[in-house]
Amino acid sequence: MADDTSSWSGDFNDLGLDDQHAVAQLVVEGRAVVGTVDDLLARLKRSRSVALLREKRTNRIIAVAALKRPAAAYRRGSFIKADASIAGFETAAELGYVVVSPDMRGKHLSGILVAAIVEQITAPTFATTDSDTMRHNLERSGFTRIGSEWEGKKGMLSLWTITP
Numbered sequence: 001m002a003d004d005t006s007s008w009s010g011d012f013n014d015l016g017l018d019d020q021h022a023v024a025q026l027v028v029e030g031r032a033v034v035g036t037v038d039d040l041l042a043r044l045k046r047s048r049s050v051a052l053l054r055e056k057r058t059n060r061i062i063a064v065a066a067l068k069r070p071a072a073a074y075r076r077g078s079f080i081k082a083d084a085s086i087a088g089f090e091t092a093a094e095l096g097y098v099v100v101s102p103d104m105r106g107k108h109l110s111g112i113l114v115a116a117i118v119e120q121i122t123a124p125t126f127a128t129t130d131s132d133t134m135r136h137n138l139e140r141s142g143f144t145r146i147g148s149e150w151e152g153k154k155g156m157l158s159l160w161t162i163t164p
Contacts, residue, residue: 005062005109009051009116012044012066020044022061023052030099034153043068048093051116053109062104065113066097067120078128082147082159088124089161095127098134111137118142124163130155 012020024040027033033040044050046069053063070078075094079086095117100109114137127138130152139145143160150157 004056005053006056007051007053007112007116009049009120012047012050015050019061023050023064026061026064026101027097027099030101031154032097032099044097049117049120050097051113051120053112055104060101063100063109063113064097065095065099065110065117067117067125068094068096070094075126078126078159079147081150081157082128084147084159088163089126092124092126092161093121095121095125095138098137110134111140114138114141118162121162121164124161126162127160128152128157129160130157135160 012023015023020041021037024037024044028035028037028040044066048067048069050064050066052061054060055062075089075092076086079089095114098110098113110133118141127143129135129138135145135158138160143162145158145160147159
């Protein structure tokens with residue numbers, strides 16, 4: 001990990017309110033979701049865990065990822081759109097909300113976050129992405145691409161799975 005960052009992983013609800021808001025703000029500003037900070041706060045409070053990186057000098061949260069509890073319809077829809085079998089992933093968590101602050105991009109921080117979340121995975125998990133960087137991070141962390149790509153809101157999405 002970069003010497004100028006520190007990492008933390010755990011239950012989102014263990015973060016202070018200011019840090020919770022900063023995480024949600026980063027995810028919304030990074031366009032990882034459509035919605036408001038308040039909408040996302042509610043979703044993050046239901047997540048299984050989060051990983052974040054702070055800039056040591058300022059203590060600012062500069063990158064985040066989450067192990068989410070997706071709704072059954074969303075999970076099923078992702079597998080249907082990819083034309084892939086959901087067998088074994090009917091209750092799977094989803095790795096997502098991977099966002100790095102714009103001024104910190106290009107420092108391989110998203111890979112650090114993906115690896116931190118993968119360390120916490122104890123059951124079948126999936127991820128979807130339209131990012132070449134994330135595809136590389138997922139593959140390097142043990143995820144396998146399955147099914148076909150489909151048109152998402154920002155580009156072509158692909159489905160990735162891991163079974164520990």
